[in-house]
Amino acid sequence: MIEVQDIRKEFKTPVVKEGRFSGLRTLFTREYKTKEAVRGISFQVEQGEFLGYIGPNGAGKSTTIKMLSGILHPTSGEVLISGMNPHKERRHVVKNLGVVFGQRSQLWWDLPVKDSYDILAKMYEVSETDKKRRLHQFSELLELHTFWETPVRKLSLGQRMRADLAAAMLHDPDLLFLDEPTIGLDVNAKRSIREFLTLLNKDFGKTVLLTTHDMDDIEQLCSRVMVINNGELTYDGTIQSLRDTIGLPTLITVTYRGAFQVPDQYGMESQAQWSSSPSGTVTAERAQTSIRIVNVTGSTVTVEANRREINTLEVMKELGSWGELDDIDMKDPDFEDVIHKVY
Incomplete structure (x- = not known):
């Protein structure tokens, strides 16, 4: 669906000169x-993928999107849609792109929202039957009938985003850039848009490329x-693989039934070594560091x-050796923490 090969984009900006007559000198000799x-x-992006494209401000996300959609021309490299x-x-x-x-x-x-759709339908040569x-x-899924x-100028931000999504999908493109x-939406508006995007991807097979700072979206x-940073692609893979690569710890909370004993070797001050855990599966050195x-x-x-460094089963065996387990709760690190680690 999308093939990107070694694309680069350079921007030239004039150097502002200082001192007397700087404006006059700029007329004759301009530096960039x-x-x-x-x-x-x-x-590469395959048909039906839902791809998150993330990075800090100024990393090059929007520039990439604009090159993919044909708004900007790459300085070098090739883009195929x-x-x-x-x-x-x-x-x-653009006939296959939203x-x-x-x-x-x-x-x-x-103009009223409905009039904008009439204009867009004419621009994209959408028949009256298909438009209706x-x-x-979209009206049922995004509640467009309420506005x-x-x-458009009187819509709330959430209403405008729903209207824009419907406008982008009016000509039924297979590829959607978001x-x-x-941005700036409340919890209910975000939920509505996420549900719509999930439906487009899962039920209608649309390919979606999403840039966002909201890690819940991702x-x-x-x-x-x-992940893009300083204009370079620093990671490409699954969310779980990114978590594993960064290696942030999993938080595990266990409740014991009755008495339990935490080995002294796990104390913050103690550096003592012991030969093996009572379970016999985890060495002291490994357990203490993991x-x-x-x-x-x-x-x-x-x-x-x-x-x-240590798998879940080994962790649970080690914790179970301290006493009889009654309840267990595991929580992976927030994805936002993972991304901060990448940046």
Whole structure:
């Protein structure tokens, strides 16, 4: 669906000169400085994938999206959308492409929402029958009927994003680019949009490329994530693989039934060694470096376990050797913490 080969994008900005007559000197000799916003990125996206594209501000996310959609031309490299170049065959590409920029609307500001859809249907040559059928579907899923006659400028941010999503899908594209679609939205609005996007991907087989700073969007929607930093692709894989790569500890809370005994060797101050755990499966050296006690309250113990060094079964055997387990709760690190570690 998407093929990107070694794309780069450079921006030239004029150097502001200082001192007397600087403006006059600029008229005759102008100097520029070059910033490389995207540096040699390559990747492929298959039909039906839901891909998260994340990175800090200024990393090159929006620049990449604009090159993929044909808005910007790469300085070098090649982009193919369904086998076509979006810069040379733009008219053909946009017929199969929907784009939503969270901070910009493709709707007409002073017109009612329904009038914007009429204009877009004409632009994309969508028949009246198809337009009515799709808008009926979108109206049910996104509750468009509640602001159908309202001018776009009077919509709330959540309403405008729902209207923009419907507009992007009006011509039934197979590929959808989303740039910060949930920015500034409340919890209910985010839930509505996430449910709609999940439906598009799972039930209708749409391919979605999402850029966002909301890590809940990534965790709940994406099957794959790419991380860009300083214009370079630093990670491409699954969310779980990213967690494993970073190696942030899993938080495990166990409640014991009756008395239990935490070995002295797990104390923060003690450096004593012991030969083996009572379970006989984890050496003292390995357990002490892989399991750390965070808190002990009553019959409840909370530990951190580095699952790159010790698997879950071994952790549970070790904790079970301290006493009879009554309840267990495991919590992986928040994905936001994982991403901060990557940046």
